[in-house]
Amino acid sequence: MVFLSYLIEMNEITKISPPSGKPVRERKPDWIRVKAPMGKAFEETRKLMREHKLNTVCEEAACPNIGECWTKKHATVMILGDVCTRACAFCNVKTGMPMPVDALEPQHTADAAAKLGLEHIVITSVDRDDLPDGGASQFVKVIEALRRTTPDTTIEILTPDFRNKADAAVEAIVAARPDVYNHNLETVPRLYPNIRPGARYYASLRLLEQVKRLDPSIFTKSGIMLGLSEQRLEVHQVMDDMRSADIDFLTMGQYLQPTPKHVKVDEFIKPQAFDAYASIARAKGFLLVASSPLTRSSYHAGDDFAKMRQAREEKLARAGA
Numbered sequence: 413m414v415f416l417s418y419l420i421e422m423n424e425i426t427k428i429s430p431p432s433g434k435p436v437r438e439r440k441p442d443w444i445r446v447k448a449p450m451g452k453a454f455e456e457t458r459k460l461m462r463e464h465k466l467n468t469v470c471e472e473a474a475c476p477n478i479g480e481c482w483t484k485k486h487a488t489v490m491i492l493g494d495v496c497t498r499a500c501a502f503c504n505v506k507t508g509m510p511m512p513v514d515a516l517e518p519q520h521t522a523d524a525a526a527k528l529g530l531e532h533i534v535i536t537s538v539d540r541d542d543l544p545d546g547g548a549s550q551f552v553k554v555i556e557a558l559r560r561t562t563p564d565t566t567i568e569i570l571t572p573d574f575r576n577k578a579d580a581a582v583e584a585i586v587a588a589r590p591d592v593y594n595h596n597l598e599t600v601p602r603l604y605p606n607i608r609p610g611a612r613y614y615a616s617l618r619l620l621e622q623v624k625r626l627d628p629s630i631f632t633k634s635g636i637m638l639g640l641s642e643q644r645l646e647v648h649q650v651m652d653d654m655r656s657a658d659i660d661f662l663t664m665g666q667y668l669q670p671t672p673k674h675v676k677v678d679e680f681i682k683p684q685a686f687d688a689y690a691s692i693a694r695a696k697g698f699l700l701v702a703s704s705p706l707t708r709s710s711y712h713a714g715d716d717f718a719k720m721r722q723a724r725e726e727k728l729a730r731a732g733a
């Protein structure tokens with residue numbers, strides 16, 4: 413029953429009926445309909461996350477891919493608690509005063525990764541503007557625990573912008589040498605005041621540029637959501653800005669309204685339009701582009717990491733030829 417209601421939630425949207433003013437549920441377009449999360453492997457992933465007291469962005473963000481990802485034992489661990497100090501208009505994570513940092517979380521994360529037998533793990537966090545380092549040292553401890561416990565697992569981190577302390581935070585994390593450093597720009601700069609009010613577009617770009625400057629061997633990655641009323645040329649400009657910051661991997665996916673309280677979907681972008689954006693992005697020089705309605709920054713992250721590594725090798729081989 414839980415799964416059925418979850419499926420209904422994921423495949424419907426809430427709209428306000430004009431004559432009555434009452435909310436009504438409508439089906440999402442067919443191209444973003446997903447299967448109900450269920451099955452033995454899905455349950456095992458869920459059980460393991462609970463046993464190790466880990467939060468996942470898959471659940472907190474009500475990600476539509478949870479059925480597919482958890483069945484394949486892919487989950488994105490969300491460290492530093494499940495309460496965020498910001499309240500972005502698109503995000504389903506709770507806002508409020510977060511709990512103290514859990515000293516056992518790094519080892520719990522590493523143990524879960526080892527039990528799942530992960531070749532690649534994605535670690536993200538809530539925003540922790542309350543902490544002096546924004547939570548950077550916890551990212552470092554998680555990376556260190558993973559390297560000790562499961563040394564063959566490649567590590568991708570998806571960090572906040574570490575407002576007002578980004579330089580020191582990025583230096584510390586880069587020194588711990590994750591394989592991929594992801595930080596999402598989320599949307600075009602014009603929409604920041606409404607969609608991402610606590611953040612600054614150029615500060616986020618600078619953060620990614622700094623990662624590459626400090627250690628060019630770390631892959632950098634960033635993503636945006638489409639369907640928030642961004643214009644085509646604005647998206648192209650974001651791509652240019654990302655290339656100027658030497659970002660390797662661009663992800664683009666459809667924004668989905670997690671609850672009626674969040675900002676509404678302005679448009680469901682057709683799959684063909686995602687393909688067209690992907691072609692333009694590739695022409696602009698990204699090593700890798702993932703663009704589809706259901707693309708999320710951690711969707712197929714392991715496979716994409718392997719593709720990105722191969723693309724870099726081919727590029728270096730061409731340059732040396």
Ligand code: SF4
Nearest residue numbers: 470475478481710711
């Ligand atoms: S796409 Fe990412 S956040 Fe969504 S279920 Fe998969 S791993 Fe979790």
